[in-house]
Amino acid sequence: MTPLDYLLWVAFPYIAAATFVVGHILRYRFDQFGWTSRSSQTYENRLLRWGSPMFHYGMLMVIGGHVVGLFIPKPWLEFFGVTEHIYHLGATSLGSIAAVLTIAGLVILIIRRRLVTRVHLATTVMDKVMYIFLGGTILFGTIATVLHQVFGAGYDYRGSISPWIRSLWGFQPQPELMSDVPFFFQLHVLTATALFLLWPFTRLVHVFSAPIGYIWRPYVIYRSRDTHKGSGARTVKRGWEKAELPDVRVSPRADEPARPSRSRTNIRR
Amino acid sequence: MRVMAQMSMIMNLDKCIGCHTCSVTCKQVWTNRTGVEYAWFNNVETKPGVGYPRQYEDQEKWKGGWVRNKRGRLKLRAGGRLSKLLHIFDNPDLPVIDDYYEPWTYDYDMLTTAPAGTQSPVARPKSLLTGKNMDIKWSGNWDDNLGGSQETAADDPILATMSEHVKMEFENTFMFYLPRICEHCLNPACVAACPSGAMYKREEDGIVLVDEDGCRGWRMCVSACPYKKVYFNHKTGKAEKCTLCYPLIEQGKPTICSETCVGRLRYLGLMLYDADAVLAQASVENEHDLLDAQRACFLDPFDPEVIAAAKAEGMEDDWILAAQNSPIYKMISEYKIALPLHPEYRTMPMVWYIPPLSPVVDVVSTTQADSEDARTLFAAIDRLRIPVEYLAGLFSAGDVRPVEASLKKLAAMRSYMRDINLGKPADERIPRAVGMTGETMEAMYRLLAIAKYEDRYVIPKAHVETARELDELACSLDTDGGPGMGGPGQNAGPFGQEPGMPLAGTVSNYNEMTGRGGEKTKPTTPGRVNLLNWTGGAVPQGMFPPKKSPEATA
Numbered sequence: 001m002t003p004l005d006y007l008l009w010v011a012f013p014y015i016a017a018a019t020f021v022v023g024h025i026l027r028y029r030f031d032q033f034g035w036t037s038r039s040s041q042t043y044e045n046r047l048l049r050w051g052s053p054m055f056h057y058g059m060l061m062v063i064g065g066h067v068v069g070l071f072i073p074k075p076w077l078e079f080f081g082v083t084e085h086i087y088h089l090g091a092t093s094l095g096s097i098a099a100v101l102t103i104a105g106l107v108i109l110i111i112r113r114r115l116v117t118r119v120h121l122a123t124t125v126m127d128k129v130m131y132i133f134l135g136g137t138i139l140f141g142t143i144a145t146v147l148h149q150v151f152g153a154g155y156d157y158r159g160s161i162s163p164w165i166r167s168l169w170g171f172q173p174q175p176e177l178m179s180d181v182p183f184f185f186q187l188h189v190l191t192a193t194a195l196f197l198l199w200p201f202t203r204l205v206h207v208f209s210a211p212i213g214y215i216w217r218p219y220v221i222y223r224s225r226d227t228h229k230g231s232g233a234r235t236v237k238r239g240w241e242k243a244e245l246p247d248v249r250v251s252p253r254a255d256e257p258a259r260p261s262r263s264r265t266n267i268r269r
Numbered sequence: 270m271r272v273m274a275q276m277s278m279i280m281n282l283d284k285c286i287g288c289h290t291c292s293v294t295c296k297q298v299w300t301n302r303t304g305v306e307y308a309w310f311n312n313v314e315t316k317p318g319v320g321y322p323r324q325y326e327d328q329e330k331w332k333g334g335w336v337r338n339k340r341g342r343l344k345l346r347a348g349g350r351l352s353k354l355l356h357i358f359d360n361p362d363l364p365v366i367d368d369y370y371e372p373w374t375y376d377y378d379m380l381t382t383a384p385a386g387t388q389s390p391v392a393r394p395k396s397l398l399t400g401k402n403m404d405i406k407w408s409g410n411w412d413d414n415l416g417g418s419q420e421t422a423a424d425d426p427i428l429a430t431m432s433e434h435v436k437m438e439f440e441n442t443f444m445f446y447l448p449r450i451c452e453h454c455l456n457p458a459c460v461a462a463c464p465s466g467a468m469y470k471r472e473e474d475g476i477v478l479v480d481e482d483g484c485r486g487w488r489m490c491v492s493a494c495p496y497k498k499v500y501f502n503h504k505t506g507k508a509e510k511c512t513l514c515y516p517l518i519e520q521g522k523p524t525i526c527s528e529t530c531v532g533r534l535r536y537l538g539l540m541l542y543d544a545d546a547v548l549a550q551a552s553v554e555n556e557h558d559l560l561d562a563q564r565a566c567f568l569d570p571f572d573p574e575v576i577a578a579a580k581a582e583g584m585e586d587d588w589i590l591a592a593q594n595s596p597i598y599k600m601i602s603e604y605k606i607a608l609p610l611h612p613e614y615r616t617m618p619m620v621w622y623i624p625p626l627s628p629v630v631d632v633v634s635t636t637q638a639d640s641e642d643a644r645t646l647f648a649a650i651d652r653l654r655i656p657v658e659y660l661a662g663l664f665s666a667g668d669v670r671p672v673e674a675s676l677k678k679l680a681a682m683r684s685y686m687r688d689i690n691l692g693k694p695a696d697e698r699i700p701r702a703v704g705m706t707g708e709t710m711e712a713m714y715r716l717l718a719i720a721k722y723e724d725r726y727v728i729p730k731a732h733v734e735t736a737r738e739l740d741e742l743a744c745s746l747d748t749d750g751g752p753g754m755g756g757p758g759q760n761a762g763p764f765g766q767e768p769g770m771p772l773a774g775t776v777s778n779y780n781e782m783t784g785r786g787g788e789k790t791k792p793t794t795p796g797r798v799n800l801l802n803w804t805g806g807a808v809p810q811g812m813f814p815p816k817k818s819p820e821a822t823a
Contacts (some may be wrong), residue, residue: 032482036506039486040705041359042366043398043503058360117399118366120505209485211357211464217349219461223469223480225519227729 008190009175013168018195023200024208029232037206042116047108055105061098065091070165074158084156099142108137117143130202136191144184155182161189270566271544275455275475275619275727276518276537277597278527280448281717283679284534284624286719287414287446289313291526297451297511298525304504305398306363306372309409310511311526313448317425317659318412325497326611327426332362332497334458334614335551343552343604343615345462345493352466362492366503370408372397384495398503407438415444427662429654443628445654449664450526451498451511452610452618453477455542455566456551459510462493468508473731474539475619476513484508487513495614515663521729536748538595539588540619541568541575551615556666565593566617567602570595591729596716597621604645604705604713606675608664624664626679628656636684641687644701646680678703678713686714 027035041048068077069091077087110131113119148155164177178186199205293309312321320326328334332347347353347362356435366372375392383390396403412418422428452468457477460468467483468490470476478489479499484505490499499510514524518537527535543566550562568575570592579589600607600623607621626646632650634640650657650673657676661669685699685707700710703733716724 005579033505033507035482036484036486038506039488039501040503041488042501045359045363045365049361052358117401121399206485209465211354211487212468212483213466214354214464217466219462220457221463221466221469222472224472224476 001179002197005175005179007130008186009178010168010173011132011163012190013193014173015195017168018197022200024205027200027205035205035209038203039112040119040122042118043122044112047112047116051105051108052110053105054101056103056121058098058103058105061094062102065095065098066182069158070162073162073166087158088149088154092145095145096150099138102138103142104137126198126202126212130195130204133191133195134204135197137188138193140191144182144188147184148182155185157185161185196256233260270546270568270575270578272541272582272584273544274454274473274541274584274592275375275542276513277453277475277540277619277621278450278513278524279536279597279600279621279623280422281307281532281534281536281623281720282445282447283623283627284532285313285446285448285625287315288531290411290529291448294525294529294669295511298514300500300509302502302504303397305500307366307369307510308500308502308509310498310500311448311450312409313446314410315413315415315418316445316663317422317428318415318418318444319421320423321409322364322497324424324426325364327429328495328614331364331492331495331497333493333497334616335456341552343456343548345458346495347462347492353462357464357487357489360488360492363488363501364491365399366498367407369516370411371403371405373405406664411564415760422601424450425566427659430662430667431658432533436750443631445625445628447610447622448526449496449498449610450524450620451477451513451614452496453511453513454619454643455543455544455617456545456615458493458495458616459490459499461506462489463487464489468489468499471515474515474518475517476518476742478512478515479508479510481505481507481509495611495616495818496618499617519729520698521728521730522724523728527726533725536596536600536716536725539570539592539729540595540597540601541570541579541592542566543568547617550679551617554688556613557668559615560609560619560665560668563609563617564602567598569602570598585729585732588729589768591727596724596725596727597718599713604678604709606678606713607673610663611666612664613666622664623679624660624675626676626683629653629676629680630654630683632707641684643681643684643696646684649704650676650680674703678705681705682717682805683709685710686718753808762795 003010041052067100074084078084082090113123113131144155160177160181164174167174178189181189286650291311292309292313295308299306299310300306309321314320325331327331334728335343335348336346345353348356373394373396376395377392378391379390393402394405395401412421415422453476454477457468457470460470460477463484464487465483465485467480467485469478469480471478484507486501486508487507488501490508490510491497491501493499499508500792501507502509514526517524517528522536523535527537546566550566551559553559553562554574570576570579570589579592580586588725597607601621607623609618609621611618628647629646632653633645638645640646654669657669657672658667659669660672660676665671681699681703685695689695689711697707700707705713715721
């Protein structure tokens, strides 16, 4: 056990978790207006029509798989007759389907984001950072699975990573469980932790507004007139600026006289 | 019976000259921001035409509004709740921005900053989405005045239901303008489709609004609205729509589009309706019955039972009075000349239209016949199937009878009032032929043709007494002997009167400062004029001696 182990497998996860919780509360409290999926469907729909459902449904499967693998202790599943072998087969096959969907979807979405100018220009710095960590997490997770589960002997993460995560939840951290975990699994866990740290500051917050309540609520909603103070003298909020040219670097062309670049002049985030 | 009030609008299409002033002023007020450059809460379409966004009326394509299922119940055309959630990652019915148009600006600074050269500098169009040079190939109003409609008119979803022969002839016969805003429906599909529950209908006046804080950008409202009057702000990722200028309506003032309407064709007023009846009436089987079904939801504001029920719901007397004086009630329920736009969408729209008689009049006047003679006009309405059928496609789900009835009343009014204006004896047979009396016809004439401001807009103020009281108690130090006690309305204080605490931003203060009506609450000191606080608006009080007869100027 080195100090690095404590840093990576105790301090870092707790910092990420605290930031995740506090960040979400603060953002929910103070930035309702910025809390949105920031859909880019109105810019482009031919690629999104394929990429977005593939990615999102794949991701939902991935999340489900992780919940089963990480939070349900091995003996519980064995009690229901799910042996290590059955679990391994199930996790690897279903996981592969999920991975193919997710990765194919993500590739389509990233290509779209880069190549469709409208979408590219609407991409914020935070989006790009988020993409790196999200893509990295998925990439390392896939590499680890392919190396160890598909072509390797099979690594039983339910004996190391899963109890480590549960030990964090129980506030009895056992970093020693993580020290011998294969490198790509470690990398996967670290990028995922970093993603949770960034989560409340990205568009990923939309995950927590999944509108499940829509199933039960009445169709037409009536609400009384807002009577909050100030009679409409609302302060200007994020995003309500005047129409201006988007943030682009205009390259001077031969047939155009040179003029000052308009880059970085008008986008405020 | 649950009595609710609905602030509604009627537009008299005969008077619309297609000047787009309503659209421009609305844009200046509401959508001159990044993200909604392409959005026109108010737009004016030339009919026949494809509309904005392109072909929005084709619900086979866009899946807006409601449909009645086999069991006689209403469901959203695009699918039920579960289907909406399953399609949340990619809304299959969402118009992309090109279905509206790619917004652009011009490179105006080139005109002033270009170096001296042999050619004049030009301002090239630049896309507001990419900043690149673009070729303008479409816009929100590309077929204005039927421009280029030989290319596009075939795409008009209503013309498509008529035969090819009709299309050709139709183009040569007439056109008219259709200004459109949000319909503020009684059974709004956008509200029903919002997964977050961020859209709502206001209890007090029925205005349909988006809670910008609650909106999560799922975009279901945009596709669910059959009129395509909810817009997605691509910058903020939130839905935005026409608010019926509620900050003005609450002060008893008309919307921007109405106030600035050059033709004075817009009317605003209340309709009382039974909210419990809406769903059943919107579910009637035959589409042709939807107009009468919606009329059946409306309540008579003079009926003592309705008044009692409205009061039981907490409606104030001035609102009931406003509902009784409402021009909307007169035109929908008394004269029955106004019709809803596309009742077949089953959303129960509340912006209604008086169909234009001018296409008929235009045809008659080209035939040398007297275009103000009642019998000639009646015959023309009966004979001119094409415009009447087209209007029926817009205003009565294809049933020509209500359109004919409305047009005949307009024709009768035209003819009856001509006799009166020429000093001839009024021919009482004319109003009787359309089921009216000479008296109601003259009243209708005053409302439609004279159209005085106070008759067009009967808007009760919102009841904000309690809220305003709270506002003006803003300073907690404004107590007897406290440091803030030199506040507004007090004559003495340690720091004098004017430089005391700032006024709260209330409607009455605003009116006072800008000199735009409002009650004069502060008496002037005789013989003293204070020009220091004069904002240049109204004439300062006390500057001139009071007018001798104030009634004469009223």
